[in-house]
Amino acid sequence: MAMVDMKQIHGLEDVTGLLTRPDELRQRAVEQGCLFFRGLLDPGSVLEVRRQVLGVCRDHGWLADESDLMDGVANPGIRVGESGIPSWQAFYDDVQRIRDFHALALDPSMIGMLEALFGETVLAHSRNICRLVFPDMNAHSTPPHQDNYFIGGSDETWTAWIPLGDCPEELGGLAVNRGSHRRGMLETTEGVGPGGRQVYVEDDSTWVGGDYECGDVIILHSLTIHQGRDNVTSDRLRISTDYRYQPRSHPVREDSLQPHMNWLTWDEIYEQWDEEDPVKYYWKGWDLDVVTREPR
């Protein structure tokens, strides 16, 4: 199993009230390495992205016949885990082409929240990630890891995890190891599940997780350990996004501005979008400190 057991899980504590008190918001961020915002995003915008991702699932034959699109009921004959296999890649390329999936990362409520946290202008990475988890595939739950291993650049990069629709515990939302960023960069070893790398987690760790609702957002520091919980439903797909943000004045690694997986170029992703769409290459022309990726 990719997910590690969690002995202590605390519920999600909404810190929306701290958005008008940025000093307290930052203090909480420094202490806990994660912040949860109930209903930060308009559920309608989130559901629109869900509808389009599920449309791709249906086109690829991954939904049960006759089921309602928005229910996300998996075709019982199909189980595909995130990987480089052709069926996954074909699905994922179509998701990357969805304009609203990329636009949601730039939602003004999200950017405003991060401006309050950073106290400066925000750089949203353009390498946006969508996760789709089938039921009965626990080996494909995301193992405990620190995003910094994959992102590099500024430690002060934060990931926003957003469920595309309601995500009750049994559907397998994100669990965050509260305060673990204070342990610094940990040794990363081979792991099973998305990313393929994991860190060791102490038994007495305190985790945060629970039932997420459509519109909720949890953000976490790049050194905060987190993992995907198993999808223990009998038939539902779990769909979520990971978007990443940092203060714009900090260094950013070049690959954080490339398409996730690099299976498509930006020009291929943008092919069917309006010529003048402001979401296209929104970061070009900004004065960024772009650094190259060091070989490991």
Ligand SMILES: O=C(O)CCC(=O)C(=O)O
């Ligand atoms: O959605 C998940 O299962 C985990 C996502 C995650 O941790 C990541 O992309 O860094």
